Amino acid sequence: SAVISQKPSRDICQRGTSLTIQCQVDSQVTMMFWYRQQPGQSLTLIATANQGSEATYESGFVIDKFPISRPNLTFSTLTVSNMSPEDSSIYLCSVLPGAEAFFGQGTRLTVV
Amino acid sequence: QQQVKQSPQSLIVQKGGISIINCAYENTAFDYFPWYQQFPGKGPALLIAIRPDVSEKKEGRFTISFNKSAKQFSLHIMDSQPGDSATYFCAASPSGNQFYFGTGTSLTVIP
Numbered sequence: 567s568a569v570i571s572q573k574p575s576r577d578i579c580q581r582g583t584s585l586t587i588q589c590q591v592d593s594q595v596t597m598m599f600w601y602r603q604q605p606g607q608s609l610t611l612i613a614t615a616n617q618g619s620e621a622t623y624e625s626g627f628v629i630d631k632f633p634i635s636r637p638n639l640t641f642s643t644l645t646v647s648n649m650s651p652e653d654s655s656i657y658l659c660s661v662l663p664g665a666e667a668f669f670g671q672g673t674r675l676t677v678v
Numbered sequence: 679q680q681q682v683k684q685s686p687q688s689l690i691v692q693k694g695g696i697s698i699i700n701c702a703y704e705n706t707a708f709d710y711f712p713w714y715q716q717f718p719g720k721g722p723a724l725l726i727a728i729r730p731d732v733s734e735k736k737e738g739r740f741t742i743s744f745n746k747s748a749k750q751f752s753l754h755i756m757d758s759q760p761g762d763s764a765t766y767f768c769a770a771s772p773s774g775n776q777f778y779f780g781t782g783t784s785l786t787v788i789p
Contacts, residue, residue, distance in 0.1 A: 570721075572721075597775075599776075599777075606782075607781070607782070608767065608779045608780060608781045608782050609722070609767070609777075609779045611776065611777075614776070658721050658722075660721075660777075662775070665710055665727075666712065666724050666727065667712070667724070667769075667771075667777050668724070669714075669721030669722050669723070670721050671719070671720050671721045672719075672720070672721045674719075
C-alpha cells in the first residue's frame with residue numbers, strides 16, 4: 567500500500583497566477599501520476615512523472631501549462647500555470663506501488 | 679473516446695437494497711479492473727478489483743461480476759447502507775500501468 571500526502575488541500579487563486587501542488591508518498595515508487603477531476607466528472611490523466619526523466623503528457627495537456635517536477639522517488643509537484651477559471655478543478659496525484667493505484671486526497675482549485 | 683463506459687450516472691437505492699453499477703470496455707489489452715469509491719473531499723479509494731481469469735469476486739457486501747466475452751463488468755453492493763453513499767468509479771488497466779476511468783456513478787442510499 568501507499569499513503570499519499572497532497573498539499574494544499576484547497577486554494578482560491580487569481581486568474582493569471584500559478585499554483586504548485588505537492589505530492590509526498592511514504593514509500594519509493596517508480597511512477598507517479600497526475601489527474602484532473604472536473605466537477606461531477608471522471609478522472610483525466612494529465613501526465614506520468616518518472617524520476618530522472620521528463621514527464622509524459624497526455625493529449626490536450628502541455629508542459630508549459632502543467633510543468634511537473636520529480637526530484638526523487640517519493641515526491642512530485644504539479645504546477646498549474648497562468649490559471650484561468652477553466653482550470654478550476656480537483657487535481658489528484660496517484661502512485662502504483664504494485665497493481666493497485668493509490669490516490670492523494672486531492673487539491674480543490676478555484677480560479678477567480 | 680471514452681475507453682470505459684459506466685452507467686448509470688446516478689442511482690438511488692433504499693437501505694437494504696442492492697446497488698448495481700455497470701461498466702463496459704473495448705480494449706482487450708485491459709487485464710485489471712478495479713472499482714474505486716470516492717467520498718466528497720477525498721481521493722478515490724480502491725474498493726475491490728478483479729482480473730479476467732475469474733468471473734466473480736466477492737468481498738463482504740461488494741461483488742464484481744465479470745463477463746469477458748461481453749467485455750462488461752459490474753459492481754453489486756448487497757444490503758446497501760447510507761454509509762455507502764458515494765461516487766463509484768470503475769476503471770481498467772493494461773498490465774497495471776495507465777488507468778482508464780469510467781465517468782462515475784453517484785450512489786445515494788436512502789435510510
